[in-house]
Amino acid sequence: MKSVTLKDVxxxxxxxxxxxxxxLSGSPQIGSDTRERIIKLCDEMGYTTNYVARSxxxxxxxxxxxxxxxxxxxxxxxxxxxxxxxxxxHGYNIMLCNSGPDLKQxxxxxxxxxxxQVDGILIVPQSPKTYENIKAYTDQVPTVFVSENLRDQxxxxxxxxxxxxxxxxxxxxxxxxxxxxxxxxRRHSTTHQLRAEGxxxxxxxxxxxxxxxxxxxxxxxxAHGYEMAKELFSHPIDYTAVFASTDSNALGLLKAADEMxxxxxxxxxxxxxxxxxxxxLPRLELTTIEQPKRNMAIQAxxxxxxxIENGTQxxxxxxxxxxxxxxxxxxxx
Amino acid sequence: MKSVTLKDVxxxxxxxxxxxxxxLSGSPQIGSDTRERIIKLCDEMGYTTNYVARSxxxxxxxxxxxxxxxxxxxxxxxxxxxxxxxxxxHGYNIMLCNSGPDLKQxxxxxxxxxxxQVDGILIVPQSPKTYENIKAYTDQVPTVFVSENLRDQxxxxxxxxxxxxxxxxxxxxxxxxxxxxxxxxRRHSTTHQLRAEGxxxxxxxxxxxxxxxxxxxxxxxxAHGYEMAKELFSHPIDYTAVFASTDSNALGLLKAADEMxxxxxxxxxxxxxxxxxxxxLPRLELTTIEQPKRNMAIQAxxxxxxxIENGTQxxxxxxxxxxxxxxxxxxxx
DNA sequence: TCAGGAGTCGCAAACGTTTCCACTTTTTTG
DNA sequence: CAAAAAAGTGGAAACGTTTGCGACTCCTGA
Numbered sequence: 012m013k014s015v016t017l018k019d020v021x022x023x024x025x026x027x028x029x030x031x032x033x034x035l036s037g038s039p040q041i042g043s044d045t046r047e048r049i050i051k052l053c054d055e056m057g058y059t060t061n062y063v064a065r066s067x068x069x070x071x072x073x074x075x076x077x078x079x080x081x082x083x084x085x086x087x088x089x090x091x092x093x094x095x096x097x098x099x100x101h102g103y104n105i106m107l108c109n110s111g112p113d114l115k116q117x118x119x120x121x122x123x124x125x126x127x128q129v130d131g132i133l134i135v136p137q138s139p140k141t142y143e144n145i146k147a148y149t150d151q152v153p154t155v156f157v158s159e160n161l162r163d164q165x166x167x168x169x170x171x172x173x174x175x176x177x178x179x180x181x182x183x184x185x186x187x188x189x190x191x192x193x194x195x196x197r198r199h200s201t202t203h204q205l206r207a208e209g210x211x212x213x214x215x216x217x218x219x220x221x222x223x224x225x226x227x228x229x230x231x232x233x234a235h236g237y238e239m240a241k242e243l244f245s246h247p248i249d250y251t252a253v254f255a256s257t258d259s260n261a262l263g264l265l266k267a268a269d270e271m272x273x274x275x276x277x278x279x280x281x282x283x284x285x286x287x288x289x290x291x292l293p294r295l296e297l298t299t300i301e302q303p304k305r306n307m308a309i310q311a312x313x314x315x316x317x318x319i320e321n322g323t324q325x326x327x328x329x330x331x332x333x334x335x336x337x338x339x340x341x342x343x344x
Numbered sequence: 345m346k347s348v349t350l351k352d353v354x355x356x357x358x359x360x361x362x363x364x365x366x367x368l369s370g371s372p373q374i375g376s377d378t379r380e381r382i383i384k385l386c387d388e389m390g391y392t393t394n395y396v397a398r399s400x401x402x403x404x405x406x407x408x409x410x411x412x413x414x415x416x417x418x419x420x421x422x423x424x425x426x427x428x429x430x431x432x433x434h435g436y437n438i439m440l441c442n443s444g445p446d447l448k449q450x451x452x453x454x455x456x457x458x459x460x461q462v463d464g465i466l467i468v469p470q471s472p473k474t475y476e477n478i479k480a481y482t483d484q485v486p487t488v489f490v491s492e493n494l495r496d497q498x499x500x501x502x503x504x505x506x507x508x509x510x511x512x513x514x515x516x517x518x519x520x521x522x523x524x525x526x527x528x529x530r531r532h533s534t535t536h537q538l539r540a541e542g543x544x545x546x547x548x549x550x551x552x553x554x555x556x557x558x559x560x561x562x563x564x565x566x567a568h569g570y571e572m573a574k575e576l577f578s579h580p581i582d583y584t585a586v587f588a589s590t591d592s593n594a595l596g597l598l599k600a601a602d603e604m605x606x607x608x609x610x611x612x613x614x615x616x617x618x619x620x621x622x623x624x625l626p627r628l629e630l631t632t633i634e635q636p637k638r639n640m641a642i643q644a645x646x647x648x649x650x651x652i653e654n655g656t657q658x659x660x661x662x663x664x665x666x667x668x669x670x671x672x673x674x675x676x677x
Numbered sequence: 678t679c680a681g682g683a684g685t686c687g688c689a690a691a692c693g694t695t696t697c698c699a700c701t702t703t704t705t706t707g
Numbered sequence: 708c709a710a711a712a713a714a715g716t717g718g719a720a721a722c723g724t725t726t727g728c729g730a731c732t733c734c735t736g737a
Contacts, residue, residue, distance in 0.1 A: 014484065016723060027687045032725060042685060059459045063399045064723035067692045072396060081425055088421035092414055095442050104456065107440040109428050123437065126392045151347070266626030293599030294627040349693060360717045365695060375715060397693035400722045
């Protein structure tokens with residue numbers, strides 16, 4: 012269990028441990044013969060440099076804190092995957108924290124991460140209030156937000172262009188011949204407000220009537236989409252397509268439609284948003300708008316690295332374009 | 345960016361920094377009046393203890409390395425969720441690594457984790473060869489494996505009782521009246537061998553004929569399940585139920601069945617394994633065997649903590665019972 | 678022969694903690 | 708009331724590394 016230190020290999024090599032350190036770090040001020048000898052010896056003795064000691068003197072941990080509401084969520088786990096890959100490729104490691112159900116938890120984990128001396132924090136906010144919640148810490152360490160739109164805040168973030176996503180989607184529906192399109196789902200939270208706006212903008216441009224259906228406290232879940240849709244379908248259906256603010260809600264609506272024998276897409280076209288993995292499943296095949304998760308993750312760690320390594324001040328808002336994924340829940344009229 | 349240290353608050357409080365350290369750590373050998381004064385001061389000055397310095401002297405990082413083939417995977421992200429929660433509740437943080445596509449990557453990240461001085465490692469193996477692959481490191485740090493069955497290896501692990509899972513499932517099918525049950529999918533890798541064994545045992549006890557269908561290099565994916573199933577259905581269907589070794593494969597089979605107008609469950613009952621989240625989706629509703637992921641995660645970190653904190657030697661094999669989730673792809677004959 | 682420079686290498690400080698030991702002050706006890 | 712015990716505090720070492728600076732060796736050229 013006792014690991015071998017610099018001092019150990021120094022002793023074995025008959026040099027000072029400064030020399031060993033330099034040999035490993037590729038310092039130019041060292042003989043190439045001794046360097047090789049030492050490197051070989053390190054290998055034999057199974058020496059690996061102790062990162063916590065190193066961090067101590069370098070005042071840099073090469074650690075990035077990743078805080079997500081809960082990693083057990085398609086969007087976030089996918090994001091985490093690419094973030095970790097990209098970070099590691101650049102010599103960083105990821106410290107993972109679930110910011111749990113409430114803001115208190117979120118603040119706690121950020122505090123922990125600070126104590127751990129992470130070089131930067133990547134956070135996907137759990138609510139629009141997150142910014143205020145951790146404001147006190149974001150100036151102590153480079154931070155970039157992912158996926159929640161902080162528009163007016165002086166904070167770096169990368170996000171999908173939600174507004175453009177719904178715009179593209181309704182345009183697609185229009186081109187398919189639909190003239191009565193219902194927007195279904197959440198409208199509060201910045202993200203969902205933007206999605207609604209994209210729909211509204213498209214309607215305006217195309218001369219369509221804007222029609223919304225949502226309950227005040229709607230959440231993005233299949234169960235809730237189902238409940239909402241059952242309520243919705245109890246009224247006459249005087250629209251030919253619905254744009255769900257979220258894939259989960261769309262899936263819930265799908266379930267309700269099945270039960271009520273409303274055929275999708277024959278009677279009703281349906282389009283969602285997020286491209287969660289479930290949408291590509293057999294029997295589902297939901298047409299949707301994809302958030303470019305891979306790019307978001309990569310851009311986010313790039314931004315963070317820039318802040319860390321170059322000390323870049325200020326902030327940048329990186330907006331990525333979503334794309335339409337055509338599957339089989341929409342049909343031409 | 346410059347954070348406040350022990351020395352800073354010591355100066356402000358007019359005491360030595362040993363005293364401040366003691367006040368914070370709740371040492372008994374300190375006056376309760378000075379303790380309160382110091383704690384209040386720390387709060388005001390926004391002091392948080394530097395964990396890397398602390399780790400240095402304590403020779404303990406309170407860090408657990410979590411290595412998974414890829415976090416963007418239902419099973420693993422869910423596992424990671426519970427593991428992180430449980431770990432943090434006990435004062436540990438999680439360092440996340442994807443062990444990537446190959447064994448080389450897996451070895452690399454384990455090495456990194458060792459350099460980071462993690463107190464322990466939680467690893468879900470990417471292949472049966474994982475054990476051999478990282479053998480050299482597992483005796484340098486407490487390690488527990490998750491979900492791959494290392495039966496004969498002197499290594500701690502927690503896993504679902506795969507064999508029992510398939511046993512329960514086929515028994516269920518039998519009780520429903522099925523007498524011709526086909527086992528569909530992978531059979532190599534320890535896990536899947538065990539699953540196959542459970543099916544075989546049930547068949548033996550119940551006097552059923554064992555029937556297998558699989559391709560040599562089958563993987564657990566919907567696409568592959570689909571391909572296999574198309575091939576399968578090109579032969580006459582002289583069985584009334586199929587047990588898929590994996591939910592993903594089951595879903596692929598479902599898709600093929602739909603295309604060939606084979607009705608499930610009317611013509612064919614279907615049962616999967618894993619209870620991935622997709623199985624509970626509308627239109628799918630796959631009957632399956634659930635791995636108790638939450639329990640697995642919690643047990644795993646408990647085992648690891650025991651090794652870390654109590655220096656427990658030896659190894660334990662923790663086998664958890666899977667449960668049958670009845671949904672709508674099975675019907676009584 | 679020797680000054681001086683290039684090329685190597687060692688010494689020691691520093692990073693921010695925790696904790697052992699010693700020391701001072703206060704309290705208890707005989 | 709003196710001595711011993713207890714309580715509270717400070718000094719300093721230690722953890723394993725990086726790196727500035729000084730020192731040493733060796734060689735070149737005058």
